[in-house]
Amino acid sequence: MSRITVFDPARRPRILAAASAVGGEEFHGPLGPLFDYHDESDRFGADTWEHAEGALSHVVLSLALKRAGMDHREPDVLFAGDLENQCVASHEGLGSFGIPYCGLYGACSTVGEGLTLASLALSAPGGARVAAVVTTSHYCAAERQFRTPLEYGSQRTPTAQWTATAGGAFLLSRDRGEVEIEAVMPGRVTDAGLRDPGNMGAAMAPAAADSLLRYLEARGEGPGDYDAIVTGDLAKDGSCWLSELLTKEGVLIRERHFDCGTLLYDYEKQDVHAGGSGCGCSAAVLAARFFPAIARGEMRRVLFLATGALMSPSSLLQGGHISGIAPVVCLRRREGDV
Amino acid sequence: MDRHFSPPDYRERVRRRAAATPVVKNAARAFLVGGAICAVGQGLYIPLARLTDPRQASVWVTVILIFAAAALTGLGLFDRLARHAGAGTLLPVTGFANSVVSPALDSRSEGLVLGVGAKIFSIAGPVILYATLAGSLYGLALWVASLFA
Amino acid sequence: MTEEIVLSLVRAFVVGGALCVAAQLLIDLTALTPARILVSFVCAGVALGALGWYEPLVGFAGAGASVPLIGFGGAIARGVREAVEEEGLLGVLSGPLSAASAGTAAALLFGYGAALLFRSKPKRT
Known part of the structure; x- marks a missing residue:
């Protein structure tokens, strides 16, 4: 049982609240009405795409805290990651919350990595009581980072994928949540x-x-x-x-x-x-x-x-x-x- | 359990199936758009060649097409067209213009010197380098040949 | 006269379009990246110019040959040839870029202008 952690049923980590925010393209998709927040301009009030992704991560964690009725001082640890070089969006966007921070990189799997680590942190004796997980991606920042300039005219193959402008935040607790x-x-x-x-x-x-x-x-x-x-x-x-x-x-x-x-x-x-x-x-x-x-x-x-x-x-x-x-x-x- | 999910045929199967690009449709669009751009070029060339000599007219056609591609790039329309046109916009001088203008525009957020200035040839660089190299090799061959003429 | 103009437009359309189809097929059917294909076309243009085949092609197709990237190569070959005739060995260095200078300068200046005037926009499918 070392490579897989099955929690004691009486002490399972719980997810207390979750929040999501997306850009315009995602809002116009079939799940559009389900997201908590969207910005049609994809800018989230920022001047560059990289900063926009940071702003998106800030928005999404604020929403989750609000939904949980929680103060930003409450989470003991924050696991966050994004797709930008050196995960700059996460620390720029989330640093101001003052929550002890672990930056993660697992490419598009980062939310799974974050939930894994957060639940392990909660289950450790004397460990965190509340943990937060935030991951974001931004189409425009990812294109610049991994592919070509946004205005460059290229043709994609049918198997190519569209990086979502989206973010999700989860608040995990030892004793609250359904x-x-x-x-x-x-x-x-x-x-x-x-x-x-x-x-x-x-x-x-x-x-x-x-x-x-x-x-x-x-x-x-x-x-x-x-x-x-x-x-x-x-x-x-x-x-x-x-x-x-x-x-x-x-x-x-x-x-x-x-x-x-x-x-x-x-x-x-x-x-x-x-x-x-x-x-x-x-x-x-x-x-x-x-x-x-x-x-x-x-x-x-x-x-x-x-x-x-x-x-x-x-x-x-x-x-x-x-x-x-x-x-x-x-x-x-x-x-x-x- | 130690499963290894790289059976030797997986890569081959992925490669084969991924080849399902709409080849005929892409080729048709490239033909129509690329042909149209060249026809526009020719349409500009004919009156210009009357105003000036044929050589200058040809250069002016290039400059006008570069200007048009730069404007469309700035307006965010070029990449939308190119998504469908593929090589139809890539191969004409419009593609060269877009490959210079788009990194310039895109890296404005990193400043005018280290952003725009440093990135402006990041895509067009290879074309300029190898065109210069090929041209110089040809020139060298001509010069060597001239020594023995 | 009008008929001649129409024919020259048609020839430009067909030859230019055919070159684009060739590039598109290379993109779709080979593992070559677009950047490599563009480099190949511009070098092919230099080679056509060196072999003396580029000028007849332009004579036939006009902008259909000069607007696609082989035209860039063809112009460079001609520029180099003239520069070597006039300046000898120095032409080997001064020829290539001077032949391409108007187009390159235009792209640089318009690119700079676009960077000042426009802002990159959110992308939609």
Whole structure:
């Protein structure tokens, strides 16, 4: 039981509140009305795209604190990350809260990494009592960081993904909240030898398959034990690959599989190629779509596998590969009441 | 359990399936847009060649197209067109203009010297370097040949 | 006269369009990045100019040959040739960039102007 942490049912970390904020494109997607905040201009009151992402992270944590009726002095630790160089958006946007801060990088899987670490921090004897997790991504900042200038005229392949301008914040507590974290498991860096940054779904699918199979095997469960298996941002192509890899192993998830990158946009009206991606994509969709569904009891047990494509533009030019990673977080509705 | 999810055929299968780009549609759009840009160029050239000599007229056509591409880039319209036109906007001199203007515009937030100034050739640099290199090699060959002429 | 103009427009359209199709097929069907393809086209333009095939092509297609990136290469080849004839060895250095100078300067200046005038906008699908 060392690679997977199953919490003592009496002492499960709980999610007290979640909040989400998105940009204009995401607001016009099918989940638009579910998000707590949106800015049509994508600027969030800032002068540059990098600062806009910081402002977005500030907004989303403020919303979560407000919803929890909590003062910013209450969280003992903050786990946050984004897609910018040196994770600048997170520390710039969140530093002013004065919460002890751990900056994370797990590419688009960062929210899963954050929830994993936050729940471990809460479960440690003498550890934190309240922990916050915030992740963001911004289309414009990510394009500048990983691809080309925004106004550069390039054509994307159909397997390419659209980095979501979105953020999600979660407040975890030892003793409050309707949603519990039953188990967490960090992902493994899974290198399938792929190098095409225009097809990150395929690079992440083996990591999701690896994590899901390891998790189910360790717990002696099958997909049928969950109401939903939610992946981060495999998008259309990556989801097909995941399904194909799992089918080969005799695991069928299709009818209960949801992918945040696929849910975020309307493929008919929005030309996002394979679907959404980015640290904020799975964070905002988890906060706006799945967290409330579990809290209301519409879903009882949900397995959340945030997915990340680990790479850097320089490493790719040097012949490096795109590795995938997929931390697992098992969420469940709190039963009865104590 | 130590599953290894890089079966040797996965990469190959991904490569094969990812090749499902709409090749014919892309080629048709590239033809129409690229052809149209060249026809506009020719349409500008004919009257200009009457006003000045053919060589200058050709340079003026280039400058006008570069100006148009720069304006469309600034207005945020060029990338929307290029998304559909692909090589149709990339290969004509409009693509060269966009590759200079877009990093300049985009890096304005990092300042006029280390932002705009340092980044302006970040995409067009390879074309300028290799054009110069190819041109100089040709020139060197001509010069060597002239020694023996 | 009008017919000749129309024909020259059609020739420019067809040749320019065909070159763009060639580039598009290289993008879609090979693993080459667009940057490499552009470099190849400009070098191909220099080669065409060196072989003496570029001028006849421009004579036939006009802007259909000079507006695509091979035109950049073709102009450089011609500039180098003239510079070497006039200046000898120095032309090897002064030729290439001087032939491309108007276009490059225009792109630089308009780029700078755009950076001052415009702000990058939020992107929509």
